[in-house]
Amino acid sequence: MIMNKKLNYFRAQIIDSVFKSGNGHIGGALSCLEIVYSIYKYGMQNPYKNRKKKDRDRFILSKGHACLAQYVVLSHLGFFKKQELNFFRSHRGILEGHPEVKIPGVETVTGSLGIGASFATGVALGLKMQKYNSKVYCIISDGECQEGIIWETAMFAGFKKLNNLTFFLDYNNLQQDGKITDVMNINPIVQKWKSFNWIVKTINGHNLMELKKVLKNRNKYKKPLLIVAKTIKGKGISFMENSLKWHGTKAPTKEEYLKALGELGFNRKLNY
Numbered sequence: 001m002i003m004n005k006k007l008n009y010f011r012a013q014i015i016d017s018v019f020k021s022g023n024g025h026i027g028g029a030l031s032c033l034e035i036v037y038s039i040y041k042y043g044m045q046n047p048y049k050n051r052k053k054k055d056r057d058r059f060i061l062s063k064g065h066a067c068l069a070q071y072v073v074l075s076h077l078g079f080f081k082k083q084e085l086n087f088f089r090s091h092r093g094i095l096e097g098h099p100e101v102k103i104p105g106v107e108t109v110t111g112s113l114g115i116g117a118s119f120a121t122g123v124a125l126g127l128k129m130q131k132y133n134s135k136v137y138c139i140i141s142d143g144e145c146q147e148g149i150i151w152e153t154a155m156f157a158g159f160k161k162l163n164n165l166t167f168f169l170d171y172n173n174l175q176q177d178g179k180i181t182d183v184m185n186i187n188p189i190v191q192k193w194k195s196f197n198w199i200v201k202t203i204n205g206h207n208l209m210e211l212k213k214v215l216k217n218r219n220k221y222k223k224p225l226l227i228v229a230k231t232i233k234g235k236g237i238s239f240m241e242n243s244l245k246w247h248g249t250k251a252p253t254k255e256e257y258l259k260a261l262g263e264l265g266f267n268r269k270l271n272y
């Protein structure tokens with residue numbers, strides 16, 4: 001159980017959106033929620049105020065199916081009204097099932113795995129070439145490390161020593177079809193990224209203090225940084241944790257929805 005009230009509310013919003021839309025990816029969104037929140041809070045400089053500046057910091061969610069984690073934080077920061085969350089994946093609203101550039105705060109389309117990571121690396125290089133001090137943050141998933149483009153990206157960023165680039169690897173050891181270690185093992189993941197000239201740190205991806213510390217210390221390192229964040233798919237809801245059933249695109253029944261909200265401290269439906 002997560003005791004942080006704000007994070008519990010975000011979790012409830014994610015589940016609420018999927019309940020209302022009838023489908024969506026809950027497991028992976030709950031897995032990376034603290035990481036997304038921490039990037040906006042501790043990594044980026046005034047993300048809302050600077051949103052139109054060329055030298056703004058950037059965040060790219062490469063594991064695009066987890067977009068609700070980003071949407072709830074963006075609405076919390078004022079990028080759009082939280083009522084939009086009522087219309088997730090609906091033609092009545094702007095929030096698509098994967099990030100799309102028409103959504104305020106979203107930098108690029110993601111969802112085809114590996115593409116966001118590659119885009120983030122290109123942007124980090126471009127910002128350096130323009131002599132901006134901007135930072136680029138990106139979240140990839142463990143299953144995503146099975147994509148070839150990830151390793152081209154890793155090689156390129158390491159070779160270019162992109163010290164403005166930070167990746168989080170949302171390591172929940174599950175992907176759509178099973179355990180990472182059963183489907184196609186990506187380990188030893190730390191050694192692999194290190195061999196591409198990245199600094200690698202391992203943390204608990206649900207611990208806000210650890211996330212804050214690693215983000216605040218980012219400037220110490222003169223290379224691209226990979227943070228292996230150990231997480232739990234479906235984190236925060238007893239019957240969703242570590243369950244493949246909640247990868248997507250399943251929506252909770254009304255009973256499951258109310259049970260999940262109850263576990264988060266909400267005794268009735270969210271209404272806004």
Ligand SMILES: [Mg+2]
Nearest residue numbers: 142172174175
């Ligand atoms: Mg995973």
